[in-house]
Amino acid sequence: MLQEHDLNDSEFDLLEGVKSLFRSIVECIFFDSNIFRREDSKLMAVYSRDKDYLFDVNCEGFFTASVRSTVIDFILERKRFSDDDTDTFAFGIQRLINEKTYTAAYPLHDGTMKTEGSMRNMLAKDWASMKRWAHYQPLDQIRDYFGEKFGIYFAWLGFYTNMLILPSIVGILCFVYGCATMLNNQLSEDICDKTNNITMCPLCDRKCDYWKLSDTCLYARITYLFDNPTTVFFAIFMSFWAALFLEMWKRYSAGIVHRWGLTGFSAQAEHPRPEYQARLTNAKIRKMNVVTHVMEPYVSFWKVRVPATILSFSVVLLLITVAVGAVFAVVLYRMCVVSSLHLFGDTNDALFIPATAGLLNLVCIMILNWWKVRAAEVYDKLAVYMTELELLRTQTEFDDSLTLKIYLFQFVNYYTSIFYIAFLKGQYVGYPKKYNKIFNLRQEECNPGGCLMELCMQLAIIMIGKQALNTALEMINPLIWKWFNTFTTKTGLVQPKEENRSTDEVNEVHSTQWAHDFKLLEWGPRGLFYEYLELVLQYGFVTIFVAAFPLAPFFALLNNVFEMRLDAKKFLKFYRRPVPRRVRDIGVWFHILEILGKIAGMIIAFTSNFIPKMVYALSVSEDKSLEGFLDHSLSYFNTSDFPPDVAPQNPAYDVEICR
Incomplete structure (x- = not known):
């Protein structure tokens, strides 16, 4: 019983040690909880003035800075600035900006980038820094500072x-x-084999000559890297x-x-x-x-x-x-x-x-x-x-x-x-x-x-x-x-x-x-x-x-x-x-x-070419390999059948069959 108890304790200690090691590795990618505290899940509802008694409006920070900015913007977007009832669109701060009455309208940042203790400064140092590239993002604080739209974007x-x-x-x-x-690919090796002496048909009319398939050896080898x-x-x-x-x-x-x-x-x-x-x-x-x-x-x-x-x-x-x-x-x-x-x-x-x-x-x-x-x-x-x-x-x-x-x-x-x-x-x-x-x-x-x-x-x-x-x-x-x-x-x-x-x-x-x-x-x-x-x-x-x-x-x-x-x-x-x-x-x-x-x-x-290769290996090849696939995939054309405006003008050599 004593030996079994000691064994269980050692297993427990080993498991705790593994958990502790994993926890220490994972903690290095989390943001500092002392700077950015994670908000707890809580029941929420849209605030209504008619049901003011249901909300703790006297609580400090009940209306956050982002909520206050949203409310002010809501009012400014809809406030009329003209007594002329015929002017249907005489409302909104944006129209006043367009008419040069105001220069701009915007919520204020929380201090400067160097203001110690401000949320802007904390986000700049512990979120917007490339040194933190491997860290998780403080989404709750991003949402509080920029609003839900930006919070959802950075979360995604x-x-x-x-x-x-x-x-x-x-x-x-x-x-x-x-x-x-790359060097073991049957198709590219067949293309690079000059002993096959495969002559291809011209790539353009009149001006282009016949060419050898082995000229595309490098292209075929590089293609294999991705195919x-x-x-x-x-x-x-x-x-x-x-x-x-x-x-x-x-x-x-x-x-x-x-x-x-x-x-x-x-x-x-x-x-x-x-x-x-x-x-x-x-x-x-x-x-x-x-x-x-x-x-x-x-x-x-x-x-x-x-x-x-x-x-x-x-x-x-x-x-x-x-x-x-x-x-x-x-x-x-x-x-x-x-x-x-x-x-x-x-x-x-x-x-x-x-x-x-x-x-x-x-x-x-x-x-x-x-x-x-x-x-x-x-x-x-x-x-x-x-x-x-x-x-x-x-x-x-x-x-x-x-x-x-x-x-x-x-x-x-x-x-x-x-x-x-x-x-x-x-x-x-x-x-x-x-x-x-x-x-x-x-x-x-x-x-x-x-x-x-x-x-x-x-x-x-x-x-x-x-x-x-x-x-x-x-x-x-x-x-x-x-x-x-x-x-x-x-x-x-x-x-x-x-x-x-x-x-x-x-x-x-x-x-x-x-x-x-x-x-x-x-x-x-x-x-x-x-x-x-x-x-x-x-x-x-x-x-x-x-x-x-x-x-x-x-x-x-x-x-x-x-x-x-x-x-x-x-x-x-x-x-x-x-x-x-x-x-x-x-x-x-x-x-x-x-x-x-x-x-x-x-x-x-x-x-x-995967599907043609599979069809050839399973239906055509006797040994289920790709040997002969290149010859199988190229058709034959008798050069005497070329129309006059297509045949090479000055061929370097006589060719009866091109591929």
């Missing part, structure tokens, strides 16, 4: 970043496997990961929503937009809101919203056509370069054309994006105007509709060229006797090793290049504009000179918190839209096209680690404090993520 960004760790590891292992077995047996496994893995990610996010966000007292917050409980109420001032039909018990104007779905929605998305389709036209121009460029390179005798275009086309497409994407967002904000204002015509009741519904319009354009802008390579290139080329031409130009053909390598290059250039440019611009632009605002404020270019004040009074004014915040950048009308947009576009690259670029999750993880802290620093240091907004989820972005997740993995069936 942190969750998404953590979920990328596993696919990053699996993607690296798949890439390492491809490197380790090997693990590619299929990884594509399937990412499909399941995408579904698991969304389900786990719903569970995780439900806990946050409950803890923050947002469970009862819905579209019906949200107040109508002041613009909505102004447009429907003279509405004849009114109905009672079952939640707020307030009579509100009623908008006909079929007579008003359906026609307005059709008009809105018709304009969006027009802009999408412009983006598709830009990608089509890049495709024509690739066709022309094929002919011109062969005209000058250059046959090493297997890597040159995809690389230059990818860079050109990235430039087109950035130009289109700049045109849409920056150039006089034409599209932004047009999108807002079209969404206003839909007469959406709440700000959440308005933001979701506007988000969908702009995202559709961005989706086409970024993904069209990649979809072309993945699903269209090489599918409708025709055959040597009758090629399907566009503007009298031959369509591009995939390399005998497949289009996956080219797709990988296009994806890497656009994804990594876009992330690098956005990260640089996100930090450089606010810094430049902050310096500019500081310069104009100190020189008096944007405010009246203090002629009737003494020097001490002027210095006192400039030392106030509102004067410090005035030098910062103001939030645009879209808020966090472009932050979500960048990450959702990245999510599409990671899920839909991951089979072509297994390292995409790793680069996404690397980007998001920096993105999280740089966004935090940007919001705290360079921007005025935003007006807190109540939301209970990430809005329409969740439905966009669901759609992207459902089409993930589709690329493997169209671009990879």
Whole structure:
């Protein structure tokens, strides 16, 4: 009994030791609970003055700073400033700002970045610092400082970043496997074997000569790195990961929503937009809101919203056509370069054309994006105007509709060229006797090793290049504009000179918190839209096209680690404090993520050679191997059947059969 008791004690001590070790490892990634105390879950309800007796209003901090800012903004947005009843839209602080009556209106930051003991200072040191890149985020304090909308954004960004760790590891292992077995691939070895003496048909009309398949040896070997047996496994893995990610996010966000007292917050409980109420001032039909018990104007779905929605998305389709036209121009460029390179005798275009086309497409994407967002904000204002015509009741519904319009354009802008390579290139080329031409130009053909390598290059250039440019611009632009605002404020270019004040009074004014915040950048009308947009576009690259670029999750993880802290620093240091907004989820972005997740993995069936290889091994090969697959996949063509305008003009040697 004594020995058994001692054994149990030793087992217990060992278990406690393992727990203690694990606890000490995990504690290093948690934020300091003495600085950021975690809020306990508690029952909450929306405050109502009619039921004031149910709330402990005398409790210190009952109305937080973010709640007070929200209440003040609510009043300022709806307060009329004119006695003229015919001026329906004579209300709101934003119109007074547009008319230059006021310069700006914003909540104040909690001190400066260096004010010891302030929440801004604590967040800057223990959250917005790159030294804390591996730490959890103090979400409760972020929510108290910026509001629920920002809290939900950073919660989603942190969750998404953590979920990328596993696919990053699996993607690296798949890439390492491809490197380790690259020299053992039967298909690439057959392509590189010069003794096979396989002569291929010309890649362009008249100017191009016959060429040897062994010339693409390097391309075939590199392709194997991204098109090997693990590619299929990884594509399937990412499909399941995408579904698991969304389900786990719903569970995780439900806990946050409950803890923050947002469970009862819905579209019906949200107040109508002041613009909505102004447009429907003279509405004849009114109905009672079952939640707020307030009579509100009623908008006909079929007579008003359906026609307005059709008009809105018709304009969006027009802009999408412009983006598709830009990608089509890049495709024509690739066709022309094929002919011109062969005209000058250059046959090493297997890597040159995809690389230059990818860079050109990235430039087109950035130009289109700049045109849409920056150039006089034409599209932004047009999108807002079209969404206003839909007469959406709440700000959440308005933001979701506007988000969908702009995202559709961005989706086409970024993904069209990649979809072309993945699903269209090489599918409708025709055959040597009758090629399907566009503007009298031959369509591009995939390399005998497949289009996956080219797709990988296009994806890497656009994804990594876009992330690098956005990260640089996100930090450089606010810094430049902050310096500019500081310069104009100190020189008096944007405010009246203090002629009737003494020097001490002027210095006192400039030392106030509102004067410090005035030098910062103001939030645009879209808020966090472009932050979500960048990450959702990245999510599409990671899920839909991951089979072509297994390292995409790793680069996404690397980007998001920096993105999280740089966004935090940007919001705290360079921007005025935003007006807190109540939301209970990430809005329409969740439905966009669901759609992207459902089409993930589709690329493997169209671009990879995995399925043809499996069919050959199981149905054709006698020994169930891939030996002879290359010869099986190439058809024969008698050169005497070439039309006069297609056959090589000056062939280097006589060829009876090309492949």
